[in-house]
Amino acid sequence: MRVKFRGLVADTRPLRNEHFRRLWLANIITVVGAQLTVVAVPAQIYAETGSSAYVGLTGLFGLVPLVVFGLWGGALADVVDRRTLLICTTSGLIATSALFWLQAAAGGVDVWLLLGLFSVQQAFFAVNQPTRSAVLPKILPLPLLPAANSLNMTIFQAGAIAGPLVAGTLIPVLGFSWLYLIDTVTLFATLSAVVRLPRLPVEGGGTGTPGLRSVVEGLAYLRGHPVLLMSFVVDLVAMVFGMPRALFPEIAHEAFGGPDRGGLAFALLFAAIPAGAVLGGIFSGWVSRVDRQGRAVIVCILVWGVAIIGFGVAVGLAGRAPGPMLAVSVAMLVLGGAADMASSAFRNSMLMTAATDAVRGRLQGVFIVVVAGGPRIADVAHGASAAVVGTAAAAAGGGVLVVVGTVLAALAAPAFVRYRLSRVVRDTA
Incomplete structure (x- = not known):
């Protein structure tokens, strides 16, 4: 039984690597400090405006820099020493977090200033994340990448639990400025770890200053690898149609009777998806044993879609029984979070193993555009649709579209469903 239990819990072999x-x-x-800012920005906007449509604008203001700097940053990561690039972008994240703190501490917040700062922060994030992901295959063996991605996702999502819970509790007491200050201070830990990395030059990478041509070359590489291309398509389907987070402030306030800023229902809704991801990460020992990763991605996204449908139905029934329906809503989001964690681990591992080092930065740039940009498109779409059909219908309808879109994608790309990790490792050996 001890052996079986070890096979269920997370594979920790990547932690033997010091870097x-x-x-x-x-x-x-x-990560906790970072998630405080993730929660504080929409909460501060909703507190200032009382509108989910304004909250949804965070999707637009976050999407544009993610697309532009995600693609350009990925190209930069295929030319510049990746350690140097991580140091610069981490420093930029520290600076923008400090500006968030200053605007909140000054009072009299202008919502457009807040959205502008958010855009700048997302620009640094968009360069930092593809660079960070492109580093992993340089410091770890390929078979350990699914486990490493699961470990990273577990920590990220654990912070995403603590962040909303702490933020929901502290916002009514301390206000927004303290949350931004915590984020600023904690980012120095990441800066310290990045500085201690070895030099990370790119094998077979380009030279000079990357521009539009290098970005196009990366996209052309992706076009020639349909399995990788489809990994982005199915994630866009899942996130654009099935991520209702822009509705959480209004749902917490209107459906479950919480205050217009913070509160328990607000915290639980924001923490539920990451809670599911953490549970999925804790019991992720199985991901290293999955060979048919394409099929696993399809199954995980279908589970995500069904969970979001259940969430929307529960919100629609909240008027009859707010307490029980809040519990059901949270349970559905937890289920979805566990499925999303596994899907992300598989998709990122597929991307890392099937691409050469010379293009990993650019493909990770596309990955971060899709992974982070998809939910921001969802913020705009859900915020606008909820104003027309209501929050419950917007959420449930999005889940239905996830299921339909995923089935169509699987039928259109059978090569993706048949993808096996063992074949790639054998071919690169």
Whole structure:
């Protein structure tokens, strides 16, 4: 039984690598602070405007820099030493977090200033994340990448639980400025871990200053690899149609009777998806044993879609029984979070193993555009549709579209469903 239990819990072999372990431990410190800002920005906008449509604008203001700097940053990561690039972008994230603190501490917030700062922060994030992901295959063996991605996702989502819970409790007491200050201070842990990395030059990378041509070359590479292309398509389907987070402030206030800023229902809704991801990460020992990763991605996204349908139905029934329906809503989001964690681990591992080092930065740039940009498109779409059909219908309808879109994608790309990790490892050996 002990052997079987070890096979269920997370595979910790990547932590034996000192560089990965140092980055992972730093994330434990910094991710909570980062999630405080993730929660504080929409909460502050809703507190100032009382409108989910304005909250949805965070999707637009976050999407544009994610697309532009995600693609350009990925190209930059295929030319510049990746350690140097991580140091610069982490420093930029620290600076923007400090500006968030200053605007909140000054009072009299202008919502457009807040959205502008959010855009700048997302620009640094868009360069930092593809660079960070492109580093993993340089410091870890390919078979350990699913486990490493699961470990990273677990920590990130654990912070995403603590962040909403702490934010929901502290916002009514301390206000927004303290949350931004915590984020600023904790980011120094990541900066310390990045500085201690070795030099990370790109094998077979380009030279000079990357521009539009290098971005186009990366996209052309992706076009020639339909399995990788489809990994982005199915994630866009899942996130654009099935991520209702822009509705959480209004749902917490209107459906479950919470205050217009913060509160328990607000915290639970924001924490539920990451809670599911953490549970999925804790019991992720199985991901390293999955060979048919394409089929696993399809199954995970279908589970996500069904969970979002259940969430929307529960919100629609909240008027009859707010307490029980809040519990059902949270349970559905937890289920969805566990499925999303596994899907992300598989998709990112497929991307890392099937691409050469010379293009990993650019493909990770596309990955971050899709992973982070999809939910921002969802913020705009859900905020606008909820104003027309209501929050419950907007959420449930999005879940239905996830299921339909995923089935159509699987039928259109059978090569993706048949993808096997063992074939790639054998071919690169």
